[in-house]
Amino acid sequence: METTRRSRGLRGKHESIIIHFDYDCFYASVFEAARPELKFQSLGVAQKQILVTVNYEARRRGLHKLQLISEAKKICPDVVIISGEDLTEFRNASKELYTFLRSFSWNDKVERLGFDELFLDVSDLIEHNFSLLNRNDLRNSFFCLSRTDPTTGFDFDASYVAGNTWPACSTDALLLNTSQLDALRLKLHLGSHLAQFLRKELEERKGFTSSVGIAPSKLLSKLVGNLNKPKGQTTLMPPYDLDGVAPSNITSFIDEHPIGKIPGIGCKLARKIREFILQEPIGIDDELSYGAPKKEVLVKDVRLHPNMNVETLEMLLGGPGVPRGIGEKIWGLMHGVDDTNVSKARDLPKQISIEDSYTRLDNFREALAELHMLARSLINRMHIDLLEDELEHLSPDDADVNVIQPISDSILRKKKRWLAHPKTLRLSTRPRPPLNSDGARSRTFNRISRSAPTPNFLFSLTEKTDVLVERLVTEALVPLFRKLHPEKSRWNLSLVNIAVTNMVDSASDTRNSMGRDISKMFKGQDEFFRQRRVQDRSAPPGTYTEEEVGREPTPVSDIDRAVPVAHRGSEDILPLSQDSTVSRDDDEWLFDGNTVYKNLTFVCDTCGATMPTFAMLAHCRWHLEE
Structure with missing residues (x-):
């Protein structure tokens, strides 16, 4: 009863089918995809003196991530160490995999989580295929x-779940009377087969393996996908509801997880919860032992604690800088409730961030050198992610070495164009705390930041990179650094990060842009109208030949002669009847090209409407269609 009372009102949305992809050993796999022979060798990717990741062969031989290189070489002398300091290859590979999986999405709900994880909302795709199922022949x-093409797809057996399930079910149990399968369970069957297909496509076409979770929310799909790594997939099966009658698989699944492993509950919040449950203080240094807390607290220990409820969590976790309602949010996460939607796919990043960590960075000369290095990486990344090629029309007189080909009397040249402009430049550092009285140093993950408007010169495409780097450091980053660390010494940094954020998409013709690109409209209008301009090839001004109109020449009235042929339109010329009248306003003049003429007004002899002469043809056609 107590559990039911506490769970009342907790209802998640179970209509969605979310697939979570976690690329196996992504950083090592990037190098293995480029050099397949590395798959059969012990491979480690290093930053500074630490292995940030190792491949499966290295793990089989006793190596693990976050291990000192010197220690790894003692265990496995023939380990291949590759530097992972430059993140360019990882960014490019992540973007390529994201684009590949996005091509299978119908609703464009594809959300990246770091370099090596991705959420895919396939609810609409599953719903469509669910409507096509033959219940009598699954x-x-x-x-x-x-x-658009009903023949594009793959054959599968919808009577069972592809891959693993939680809770584990035997094949015989899954193949019971298929006519009794409810809609939700069948949709999960479909989702599991789609995930299996995408995993195979990812491996065969891109050379990357993945671990996958299938569930009705982002939270649950991420957690369930961790159960069968590597190269495995798991589907979280119903029942899902917290109705107090049947046990919920969601609650049973979440209960066995450490509180700090639940997405959305960070290390600080988890530490406060553990201290409350264990009734003893837990320091950061005492908390970690080989990456895991020494004293673990499971979700069920928190959820079923006699003094734990929403109000207690709010009081325990709330405070300055913490959003209101944090207790209700964490209480919901502990019950597996996550109603956040998968974000719409973006062609552009929300921010571009470059950082590096240090064993000791405690003088301005070294900090200045690091700022130069980070600034160069940031500018290069901006040029890769935020620039696109476009073609520009030039006259022959303006042509240069970048000419592609002549078109009519103009020339095309390739140039660069910004797709987005980040409005904010941010500098962050992570200072190490001073030594304690016993000579030890407390661990901290706190960062301090300062922001400023992104300087306009950063978007220059004519300045050399070296010039941009120097200006960015001296005019923007150094002033921000001085605000963070006004003293010249007595600080020791373990991390420096620079980022551009607050992206605003440039104007373009795409549906996601902030507006139309009017510069392109002006540049292209001359070529557009050139193709539609009436050329007077043989007849004198004011007349048409029989070959041009396909009939007897129409006498040209005095009114028609007032308007040059080139300005009468490119299609049918509507002759004015004898009863039609034309009014001239001596105060209005039109200028077109090198010709100046008075603004002519047409008066319809049918309805009496007055309009400019260029509208008379359409107006008369409207009368004919009435």
Whole structure:
């Protein structure tokens, strides 16, 4: 009863089917994809003197991530160490995999989580294929991957779940009377087969393996996907509801997780909760032992604690800088409730961030050198992620070595264009705390930051990179650094980060842009109208030949002669009837090209409407269609 009372009101949305992809050993796999022979060797990716990740062969031989290189070489002397300081290759590989998986999405709900994780909301794709299922022959089903082509897809057996399930179910149990399978369970069957297909495509086409979770929310799909690594997938099966009658698989699944392993509950919040449950203080140094807390507290220990409820969590976790309602949010996460949607796919990043960590950075000369290095990486990354090629029309007189090909009397040249402009430049550092009285130093993960408007010169495409780097450091980053650390010494930094944020998409013709690109409209209008301009090839001004109109020449009235042929329009010329009248306003003049003429007004002899002469043809056609 107590559990039911506490859980009342907790309801998650269970209509969605979310697939979470976690690329196996992503950083090592980037190098293995480029050099396949490395897959059969012990491989470690290093930053500074630490292995940030190792491949599966290295793990089999006793190596693990966050291990000193010197220690790794003692265990495995033939380990291949590759520097992972430059993140460019990892960024490019992550973007390529993201684009590949996005191509299978119908609703464009594809969200990256770091370099090596991705959420895919396939609810609409599953719903469509669910409507196509033949309940009487689930074993011979076809999964359609295209809205327009019903033959694009793959055959599968919808009577069972592909891969693993939680809780584990035998094949015989899954293949019971298929006519009794409810809609939710069948949709999960479909989601599991789609995930299996995408995993195989990812491995065969891109050379990356992945671990996958299938569940009705981002929180649950991420957690359940961790159960069968590497190269495995797991589906969280119903029942899901917290109705107090049947046990919820969601609650049972979440209960066995350490409180600090739940996405959305960071290390600080988890530490406060553990201190409350264990009734003893836990320091950061005492808390970690090989990456895991020495005294673990499971979700069920917190959820079923006699003094634990929403109000207690709010009081325990709230405070300055903490959003209101934190207790209700964490209470919901402990019950597996996560109603956040998968974000819409973005062609551009929300921010570009470059950072590096240090064993000791305690003087301005070294800090200045690091700022130069980070600034160069940031500018290079901005040029890769935020610039696109476009073609520019030039006259022959303006042509240069970048000419591609002549078109009519103009020339095309390739140039660069900014897709977005970040409005904010941010500098962050992580100072080490001073030594304690016993000579030890407390560990901290706190960062301090300062921001400023992004300087306009950063978007220059004519200045050399060296010039931009120097200006960025001296005019923007150094002033921010001085605000963070006004003293010249007595600080020791373990991390420096620079980032550009607050992206504003440039104007373009895409649906996600902030507006139309008017510069392109002006540049292209001359070529557009050139193709539609009436050329007077043989007849004198004011007349048309029989070959041009395909009939007897129409006498040209005095009114028509007042308007040059080139300005009469490119299609049918509507002759004015004898009853039509034209009014001239001596105060209005039109200028077109090198010709100046008075603004002519047409008066319709049918309805009496007055309009400019360029509208008379359409107006008369409207009368004919009435």
